[in-house]
Amino acid sequence: MKPVFFAALLSCSLLSTAQAQDIVDCQIKQYDTYIDASLQWYQDLTQLTVTDYPELKEVADWFLEGRKHHFELSRAVVHDYLRTEPNKVATNRSIEAWLQLEQTDVKALTDRDDELGKLAKVTFHDRQTKPHEKNYELRSAFADLLSHPQKIDAALSKYNAQIEQIEQSQCQ
Numbered sequence: 001m002k003p004v005f006f007a008a009l010l011s012c013s014l015l016s017t018a019q020a021q022d023i024v025d026c027q028i029k030q031y032d033t034y035i036d037a038s039l040q041w042y043q044d045l046t047q048l049t050v051t052d053y054p055e056l057k058e059v060a061d062w063f064l065e066g067r068k069h070h071f072e073l074s075r076a077v078v079h080d081y082l083r084t085e086p087n088k089v090a091t092n093r094s095i096e097a098w099l100q101l102e103q104t105d106v107k108a109l110t111d112r113d114d115e116l117g118k119l120a121k122v123t124f125h126d127r128q129t130k131p132h133e134k135n136y137e138l139r140s141a142f143a144d145l146l147s148h149p150q151k152i153d154a155a156l157s158k159y160n161a162q163i164e165q166i167e168q169s170q171c172q
Contacts, residue, residue: 024082026171027091031082034095035075037162042067044155045142053141059134066126073119074099077109080116095166103127 046060078099081088089098106127109120132138145151 023171024086026169027082027089028079030095030166030169030171031078031098032075033162033166035071037159037166039068039071041155041159044158045145045152048151048155049138049141049145052145053137056134056138056141059132059138062132063135063138069119069123069126073106073109073116073123074101076116076119077101091171095163 042064046064050057050060078089081099090100091098103124106120106124110117110124112120149156
């Protein structure tokens, strides 16, 4: 192989690898934005609920902590999968559907000895434990709140705007 051809081939290969890494970095940033928007939505929803039902603060905090565990696991899994098994992330879909983690997937991740395994253990435990004794009351309060669109309009609009911005951005 001639040195000039080899250098050109190597240069193209490095450029392609760098471009692929840029796409992965962009997708990770998009997913992080989705996770942050989702966590903010749930924080807003629980805050609005506790404003109307202050007696549900403890269960709302419990619920929000579970949502944090769920979303932080999803964030970590997407980061890992985009780098190691990108075919497991459906980036051709709406960002909310990029990751489909079944209970068996979460259980399998608990066998890992890294940060992802720790997050999976916490989330798996959350899913296996008995719900908070006031969980039904909280869910009923959520349903009541969600049946009054004017009460959630600002929080929902903020979330939807962030999701729309993600969907409009292109990673190339």
